[in-house]
Amino acid sequence: MPATVDRKLHSLAFIMEGSSFSGPLDVDQRTFKCRFKPVNASIENGKLILTGSLDLTGRDRRLRRQENVRATLAAIQGAVNGRAIPPVEFATRPQPPAQLPATPLTEFTNNEAFAGVMYLQVSDLKAPMLGIPLDVTKVQLNCRLYPDSDLEREMHWLYSSIATSLLTEPKDEAAAAKLIEPLVARFKR
Amino acid sequence: MAAKELTERGHEVLVLEAGPPVDPARDFTHHRFPFQDMYRGFGPPGWKQHEQWMQDTAGAYSRNFYIKDGEHPYTTDPGKPFLWVRARIVGGKTLHWGRLSWRFSDLDFKAASYDGFDVDWPIDYKEIEPYYDRAEEFIGVSGASDNLWYLPNGKFLKPMALTCGEQVLKRGSEKLGWPGITSRVAMLTEAKAHHRKSGRAPCHYCGHCGDGCDVGAMFNSVASTLPVARATGKMTLRPNSVVRHITVDANSARAKGVAFVDRVTREEVEVSAKAIIVAASTLESTRLLLNSKSRQHPAGIGNSSGMLGHYLVDHFGGIGGTGFVSALADREPVNEDGKAAGLFIPRFRNLEKNKQEHKFLRGYGFECSAGQRMFPSAARAFPGFGESYKKEVRKHYLSPVFMTVRAAMLSRFENFVEIDPGGVVDAWGIPVLKIHIKHSDNEFEMAKDAAQTAEGIMKSAGIEIASVGGNLTVPGRIIHELGTARMGNDKAKSVLNKYNQVWDCPNVFVTDGAAFVGSANQNPTLTILALTIRASEYLTDQMKRGDL
Numbered sequence: 001m002p003a004t005v006d007r008k009l010h011s012l013a014f015i016m017e018g019s020s021f022s023g024p025l026d027v028d029q030r031t032f033k034c035r036f037k038p039v040n041a042s043i044e045n046g047k048l049i050l051t052g053s054l055d056l057t058g059r060d061r062r063l064r065r066q067e068n069v070r071a072t073l074a075a076i077q078g079a080v081n082g083r084a085i086p087p088v089e090f091a092t093r094p095q096p097p098a099q100l101p102a103t104p105l106t107e108f109t110n111n112e113a114f115a116g117v118m119y120l121q122v123s124d125l126k127a128p129m130l131g132i133p134l135d136v137t138k139v140q141l142n143c144r145l146y147p148d149s150d151l152e153r154e155m156h157w158l159y160s161s162i163a164t165s166l167l168t169e170p171k172d173e174a175a176a177a178k179l180i181e182p183l184v185a186r187f188k189r
Numbered sequence: 190m191a192a193k194e195l196t197e198r199g200h201e202v203l204v205l206e207a208g209p210p211v212d213p214a215r216d217f218t219h220h221r222f223p224f225q226d227m228y229r230g231f232g233p234p235g236w237k238q239h240e241q242w243m244q245d246t247a248g249a250y251s252r253n254f255y256i257k258d259g260e261h262p263y264t265t266d267p268g269k270p271f272l273w274v275r276a277r278i279v280g281g282k283t284l285h286w287g288r289l290s291w292r293f294s295d296l297d298f299k300a301a302s303y304d305g306f307d308v309d310w311p312i313d314y315k316e317i318e319p320y321y322d323r324a325e326e327f328i329g330v331s332g333a334s335d336n337l338w339y340l341p342n343g344k345f346l347k348p349m350a351l352t353c354g355e356q357v358l359k360r361g362s363e364k365l366g367w368p369g370i371t372s373r374v375a376m377l378t379e380a381k382a383h384h385r386k387s388g389r390a391p392c393h394y395c396g397h398c399g400d401g402c403d404v405g406a407m408f409n410s411v412a413s414t415l416p417v418a419r420a421t422g423k424m425t426l427r428p429n430s431v432v433r434h435i436t437v438d439a440n441s442a443r444a445k446g447v448a449f450v451d452r453v454t455r456e457e458v459e460v461s462a463k464a465i466i467v468a469a470s471t472l473e474s475t476r477l478l479l480n481s482k483s484r485q486h487p488a489g490i491g492n493s494s495g496m497l498g499h500y501l502v503d504h505f506g507g508i509g510g511t512g513f514v515s516a517l518a519d520r521e522p523v524n525e526d527g528k529a530a531g532l533f534i535p536r537f538r539n540l541e542k543n544k545q546e547h548k549f550l551r552g553y554g555f556e557c558s559a560g561q562r563m564f565p566s567a568a569r570a571f572p573g574f575g576e577s578y579k580k581e582v583r584k585h586y587l588s589p590v591f592m593t594v595r596a597a598m599l600s601r602f603e604n605f606v607e608i609d610p611g612g613v614v615d616a617w618g619i620p621v622l623k624i625h626i627k628h629s630d631n632e633f634e635m636a637k638d639a640a641q642t643a644e645g646i647m648k649s650a651g652i653e654i655a656s657v658g659g660n661l662t663v664p665g666r667i668i669h670e671l672g673t674a675r676m677g678n679d680k681a682k683s684v685l686n687k688y689n690q691v692w693d694c695p696n697v698f699v700t701d702g703a704a705f706v707g708s709a710n711q712n713p714t715l716t717i718l719a720l721t722i723r724a725s726e727y728l729t730d731q732m733k734r735g736d737l
Contacts, residue, residue: 003456003457003458004456004457005454005455005456005457006450006455006456006457006617006618007455008618010614010615010616010617010618011260011262011614011615011616013257013259013260013616014259015239023259074609074611074612074613075264075609075611075613075623076264076265076267077243077262077263077264077265077270078265078266078267078268078269078270078271079242079270080242080243080245080270080272080663080666081238081242103633103634103636103637104507104508104633104636104637104640104658104659104660104661105633105660105661106505106627106628106660106661106662106663106664107507107660107661107662107663108270108663109268109269109270109627109663110268113267113268113269113270115267116242116270117258117262119262119264119611119613121611121612140262140613140614142259142262144238144239144242144258144259146238146239146242148235163267164267164268167266167267168266168267168268
């Protein structure tokens, strides 16, 4: 069978940066900085949808942008380090120490668990608009949630809580919906 | 190991490795002091959390041996994380493995006959014993014959010595009737002729085994098996080859070859073969089989039973204790950087047939160590700063002891992997795994018992206890993920036969931890190697008979 070359862009490895996600993209020995900046969030058919712009900036500093990009949360990867800290308005009062469990627990599970990565799927990118010679019909954003500022810590907790409500059986769409407004408010900071 | 065994038997072998090649002279940087490194041995700020957040054992000197998590997703349900450490490089995880090399016994192979849980392996100890012998002699395992029926003796090189603190712990354990033995490790304390022939030298005790071993004293495939296979002239090694799936012959259910993408050029390639050995590490092997769907194998190769992906286990750790041997305080500091073995307290629970002594099945052992390295980890345990702090660290340089459990996890159908139903893919568009695993009451009860016995052993040894207890490590952290393509006698309840051969597709063999029926509590690598030698011999015999 004659060899072919895969010219599809399958995924972008992003890390949370403020209320955006960013990371590099290498195409034909050119490196772009990519950024997905959500401006809105909603829950549709039980799934979290983030809507915003996707930017690519090359070494020539020219900005290529596509607006109204819709990214759908497909799945998460659970985290095994750190912890998610709720924003002040969601912080609960300190509870009296619970009775120590009779047996040890598994680290980073159950109440100590949170999301470390969100996998978002995008299917409306347009290569000419972004100026890259790749098939971008179905691209996955691998969004690493590792907070490094107060805003990022708040975003992390909100994303993690929404994902838990939407991806755990039985799903609790109402609980997730309550967190959409505070999430969108932080997009504007 | 399969490449070595098959080329030595005259087969032409193509080895496909998903990662880059490795050149020890260029890529092993362990003989450098931290002050020689721009980031003082810590690596660039943020690299771990930004690029390799799941690569728990990756350090500044070894991070090139591990994958970048951003390119290699997998998914889990909320509340049930899994820590998946992966190496995609020639040599794989043998470049940095823990080297502990224990045989399984019939207490492990026939565990179900002992306690009634799950099923026995389709093999017994006598069947695999000669292959353990061959594996140990080839890789070189230092250790002592301890004459424990449940941890069989082997073909050992001379053992390493225990430190003073380990001797104290050993006496404490033995007072309670539980033997303490020198760990058996795949490191050359002496180089035999066949080791020297492939360029391996005895250990020089530099203590950086996990950062690559440039003299080949530690068993890894770069220094051991691949040179032997290469010397036959029958092996072709192709790095940067990310296999998508196994291709199937349209007229039969047999495998035709594999389709892969070049990691660097993105070229899509297909190759054909008479037989395929899948040894991509436990979960990557199962992922490959699950992704190999065809008309003949609609649920993936080896999945007619519906068992492919199920019975995932990982040992757990995290429970143990730390303390100080007061008799060793105030002695002249000695750095134990080159210490590679340590003390092992083998399993002592549930050793008798049909007699469950506790609230749990199976058992656990303790890995123990004592002494400090040039950068003493115990220093973090002391409060304060300045001169008085330094005096305190110096005072306790020889006295700290550490115990951590290595415990069995029961094989349960409900702990499994599947192709992510949400359609998540990796950087090459290959569907990824969704991993479902959590501990059961058996593991929690075992952990509780282990915490109590750790305390008992330290008290018996007269050790001043600093901490005891802990939590179970998150599944995956011990890097002993096993099962998901288990072998068995019953085709309807297993994926492989007793020779690691896929029931549904006889020219495919799976020769890594995926084949395991149960975890036991011993480190699995030696058993993987022994099973691989046996499977390679069987494959050759089948070909000679014309059955393959």
